[in-house]
Each structure stands twice: as C-alpha cells, then as structure tokens.
Amino acid sequence: MSAQPRPFEEPVYVTRPIIPDLAAFTRHLEAIWDCAILSNGGPQHIELERRLHDHLGDGHIALFNNGTNALMTAVKALDLTGEVITTPFTFAATPHVLSWHGIEPVFVDIEAHSMTLDPTRIEAAITERTSAILGVHVYGNPCDVDAIEQIARRHNLRVLYDGAHAFGTKVRGRPIASFGDATMFSFHATKLFHTAEGGAIVTEDPALRRRMDLLKNFGITDEVTVQAVGINSKMNELQAALGLCLVDAVRPERERRFALAEVYADRLRDLPGFHVPETPDLQADSLQYYCLRIDRDVSPVSRDALYEALKRFNIFARRYFYPLCSDYVPYAARPSSRRENLPVANRVADQVLCLPYYGALGRDGAERICDTISAIVRDRV
CATH class of the missing domain: 3.40.640.10 (Type I PLP-dependent aspartate aminotransferase-like (Major domain))
Structure with a gap:
C-alpha cells in the first residue's frame, strides 16, 4: 500500500475569489x-x-x-x-x-x-x-x-x-x-x-x-x-x-485554470468509473468549474463516499447540482418534477462532483488532490 496522502494545512474549497492588489x-x-x-x-x-x-x-x-x-x-x-x-x-x-x-x-x-x-x-x-x-x-x-x-x-x-x-x-x-x-x-x-x-x-x-x-x-x-x-x-x-x-485578471486566471484542468484530466481519466470533462478551449470555454462525473456502478467509490472522504483531507468539493431543484420543497409536488420525467437529470445529479478549481491552487495543489483521490479509490483511505 502506498503512503497515505497528508491533509492540506488549510481548507481547500471548490473556488477562491481573485483578490486585487x-x-x-x-x-x-x-x-x-x-x-x-x-x-x-x-x-x-x-x-x-x-x-x-x-x-x-x-x-x-x-x-x-x-x-x-x-x-x-x-x-x-x-x-x-x-x-x-x-x-x-x-x-x-x-x-x-x-x-x-x-x-x-x-x-x-x-x-x-x-x-x-x-x-x-x-x-x-x-x-x-x-x-x-x-x-x-x-x-x-x-x-x-x-x-x-x-x-x-x-x-x-x-x-x-x-x-x-x-x-x-x-x-x-x-x-x-x-x-x-x-x-x-x-x-x-x-x-x-x-x-x-x-x-x-x-x-x-x-x-x-x-x-x-x-x-x-x-x-x-x-x-x-x-x-x-x-x-x-x-x-x-x-x-x-x-x-x-x-x-x-480574467485572462491570466483562465490560463492558470487551464493548467489545473490538464492535471486533473491526466491524473483522473483512467480511474474506473471516472468521467472527466473534455479539454477546455481557452478561446471558448468559461473555465468556471471542473466537474467530474462518477459512475457508481463502475467506480469502487461512490460520488458521495468520495465527497465525504475528501473532507478528511481538508478538501471541500461540491456536488453541484444535488439535489435537483425539482426536489426542493417549493417544487417537489409539481407534475414536471416527477422523477420519471427527469431520468437523465436525476442520474447526473447523483454523479457530479466539482473539484477545487482556482488559479492560486497551482499545479502542485491539483497534484495533491489527485494523489488523495487516487488513494481513496485505490486504498479506501
């Protein structure tokens, strides 16, 4: 078994605002x-x-x-x-x-x-x-x-x-x-x-x-x-x-996020049941979020289990958008909210996990997150 990754010293959230000089x-x-x-x-x-x-x-x-x-x-x-x-x-x-x-x-x-x-x-x-x-x-x-x-x-x-x-x-x-x-x-x-x-x-x-x-x-x-x-x-x-x-500051931030996307894709695409986004296009993509999709029928670790396990390492991913708006109290009783009407949305909502994605994280931070995810999937740490 490989060495267990160490938690981040400070919380790492899904995003972090750019702060000007x-x-x-x-x-x-x-x-x-x-x-x-x-x-x-x-x-x-x-x-x-x-x-x-x-x-x-x-x-x-x-x-x-x-x-x-x-x-x-x-x-x-x-x-x-x-x-x-x-x-x-x-x-x-x-x-x-x-x-x-x-x-x-x-x-x-x-x-x-x-x-x-x-x-x-x-x-x-x-x-x-x-x-x-x-x-x-x-x-x-x-x-x-x-x-x-x-x-x-x-x-x-x-x-x-x-x-x-x-x-x-x-x-x-x-x-x-x-x-x-x-x-x-x-x-x-x-x-x-x-x-x-x-x-x-x-x-x-x-x-x-x-x-x-x-x-x-x-x-x-x-x-x-x-x-x-x-x-x-x-x-x-x-x-x-x-x-x-x-x-x-938008353009340099986008370039830094592009580098993070490359790390995540290279490190995570081969994990069983993990689906990574297509490589972003710096000229056309917003690079707002980096969203994995985890197929619970194939992955050794479910999306929710990974979400909870990452917290132990001070990594706070987000399940955007779970639950669906159609499940909220004001909308759940409406006819269009029935689960049989929204099979794809319900499946996707159970799969998505947005990883920390901001320029200040740096490639080293993204590598540490990938090390942690790999250890959770491989060794159930």
Missing part, C-alpha cells in the same frame, strides 16, 4: 471619494460596462447588484407570464426568479453530455400558457442554442439564458450572450470574474436594455415621473471599482 483598489476608492458618487450609474459603473465588452461581446450591458436581481429584472422586462420551461439541474435562483413573478417553472430533462436543457424534450412541455424558455449554460457548457431558437420561433416564445457560469463562453466564435433575447451573468465572489456581489444582463435589443435600466431603478424616469413598477437592483460604485481591478 489593495493599492490598486484604494486608487479607485480615492476616485470615488473625490467625486462623492456612490451609486446611480457613476464613473466606475460606466467604465466597467465599457470594459466588459471585451469579454461579453458587443451587446447592450446592464449591470446589477447581483445576478438574481438581474434575472428577475429580465423576466419582468420581457413580460413573461404563465409557464416558463427550464431545467431542474441548476442553482435555486433559476426557478426562484420565476416563482417570485408568479410564473410556474416547468422542468424538462437535460442532455446527458452537456447537462443542459434537452431540446428534444422541450416541445412536449409547451402549453398555451408557456411564454418562454429559460436555459442554463451549466458549468459554462452552452445550451443547444440553435435548436432552442428554432423551437422558440415555431411557438413564438421568448428565450432567456442563465449564464451565471458562462463568462467568456463562445459558440462558433460568437459570444454566448448573442443568442436568445437576453443572458444573465453572475459576478458573485465564487465566479471567475466577480464584483464581490453583482451581475449583468446582456441583450442585442436596445429597447430591452432601456426597459431594464428603468426597472432596476424603481421605474423612475425623472424626479417627478414613475413610469413602471420597478425595484432597486443597481450596481454601486464600490462593486464596480472592484470589478475594474479584476477585469484584466
């Missing part, structure tokens, strides 16, 4: 202090919108205080009603934004490979109450945007994408936000690019952008006119300043 952040804070503008689309906000085009394309960008409010505002701006078809394999915010608007999320199964909405299952779920399709680019894997667009056109539906994981994702060289009516991006601290909390909606439609700008500021058009029922979901200047410090 404090002096650089302070310079932005000084500029904010000098002009005394803290919110309502100040200079930092304007500059961050401009800089983000390098990563999100030429669409119209609206910044928000978090991704959930961004998605809620897009749902309102698109006038969605009735039912919206979406995936159960996502973060809770995706169906929640629909429910908050009184819209029923209708869950449809996912593709086994991409883990995104299966277009072949969508049309059977469309009713006279369906107003839109809300797809999720899971782990940055793009939905089948062409098939979804064709379905939407046939049935006169809106298409909204949750691209929380998809910062930098492209399809055939096109930015992911150029598909559908609008795409949400999350800038939470767990994301590749972040503003501590924050988010954005990107759309090709300038009128939709103007409506979202109205709705995220209480529906106010001027100091005496409130034109619509809005909320307060504006990104403030401190968030935007942090983003400006980090926008140039």
Whole structure:
C-alpha cells in the first residue's frame, strides 16, 4: 500500500475569489471619494460596462447588484407570464426568479453530455400558457442554442439564458450572450470574474436594455415621473471599482485554470468509473468549474463516499447540482418534477462532483488532490 496522502494545512474549497492588489483598489476608492458618487450609474459603473465588452461581446450591458436581481429584472422586462420551461439541474435562483413573478417553472430533462436543457424534450412541455424558455449554460457548457431558437420561433416564445457560469463562453466564435433575447451573468465572489456581489444582463435589443435600466431603478424616469413598477437592483460604485481591478485578471486566471484542468484530466481519466470533462478551449470555454462525473456502478467509490472522504483531507468539493431543484420543497409536488420525467437529470445529479478549481491552487495543489483521490479509490483511505 502506498503512503497515505497528508491533509492540506488549510481548507481547500471548490473556488477562491481573485483578490486585487489593495493599492490598486484604494486608487479607485480615492476616485470615488473625490467625486462623492456612490451609486446611480457613476464613473466606475460606466467604465466597467465599457470594459466588459471585451469579454461579453458587443451587446447592450446592464449591470446589477447581483445576478438574481438581474434575472428577475429580465423576466419582468420581457413580460413573461404563465409557464416558463427550464431545467431542474441548476442553482435555486433559476426557478426562484420565476416563482417570485408568479410564473410556474416547468422542468424538462437535460442532455446527458452537456447537462443542459434537452431540446428534444422541450416541445412536449409547451402549453398555451408557456411564454418562454429559460436555459442554463451549466458549468459554462452552452445550451443547444440553435435548436432552442428554432423551437422558440415555431411557438413564438421568448428565450432567456442563465449564464451565471458562462463568462467568456463562445459558440462558433460568437459570444454566448448573442443568442436568445437576453443572458444573465453572475459576478458573485465564487465566479471567475466577480464584483464581490453583482451581475449583468446582456441583450442585442436596445429597447430591452432601456426597459431594464428603468426597472432596476424603481421605474423612475425623472424626479417627478414613475413610469413602471420597478425595484432597486443597481450596481454601486464600490462593486464596480472592484470589478475594474479584476477585469484584466480574467485572462491570466483562465490560463492558470487551464493548467489545473490538464492535471486533473491526466491524473483522473483512467480511474474506473471516472468521467472527466473534455479539454477546455481557452478561446471558448468559461473555465468556471471542473466537474467530474462518477459512475457508481463502475467506480469502487461512490460520488458521495468520495465527497465525504475528501473532507478528511481538508478538501471541500461540491456536488453541484444535488439535489435537483425539482426536489426542493417549493417544487417537489409539481407534475414536471416527477422523477420519471427527469431520468437523465436525476442520474447526473447523483454523479457530479466539482473539484477545487482556482488559479492560486497551482499545479502542485491539483497534484495533491489527485494523489488523495487516487488513494481513496485505490486504498479506501
């Protein structure tokens, strides 16, 4: 038996936010202090919108205080009603934004490979109450945007994408936000690019952008006119300043993550029952998460057993997304949540394990994690 790997001295989590140089952040804070503008689309906000085009394309960008409010505002701006078809394999915010608007999320199964909405299952779920399709680019894997667009056109539906994981994702060289009516991006601290909390909606439609700008500021058009029922979901200047410090850090961080992906793939692909992602494309993939899939019928160690065993070595992987949203208390009783309707999603949810994946981990850290996984699988340590 090989020597047992030693635990990490400090906890190693699934991700770790990039932290800017404090002096650089302070310079932005000084500029904010000098002009005394803290919110309502100040200079930092304007500059961050401009800089983000390098990563999100030429669409119209609206910044928000978090991704959930961004998605809620897009749902309102698109006038969605009735039912919206979406995936159960996502973060809770995706169906929640629909429910908050009184819209029923209708869950449809996912593709086994991409883990995104299966277009072949969508049309059977469309009713006279369906107003839109809300797809999720899971782990940055793009939905089948062409098939979804064709379905939407046939049935006169809106298409909204949750691209929380998809910062930098492209399809055939096109930015992911150029598909559908609008795409949400999350800038939470767990994301590749972040503003501590924050988010954005990107759309090709300038009128939709103007409506979202109205709705995220209480529906106010001027100091005496409130034109619509809005909320307060504006990104403030401190968030935007942090983003400006980090926008140039995305490319080197992606390169470091690419190196980690190579280590994980080389070391783990031959373990029985382990399925590793395809080699990422630095020009097209978001590199947001590194997700293994472990087939419990083949692997000597189940996903859950590995998840628990890693904790003993101070390694905290995550089972994104387990359980499915369709199993949550608010949704479990709905007809579309029945397990027989979602066989692929239920199988995938029992297999996925996202490993620590951030540049500061380094190749040595990734090698240690692989040593630990190999020992758990080989020796049941």
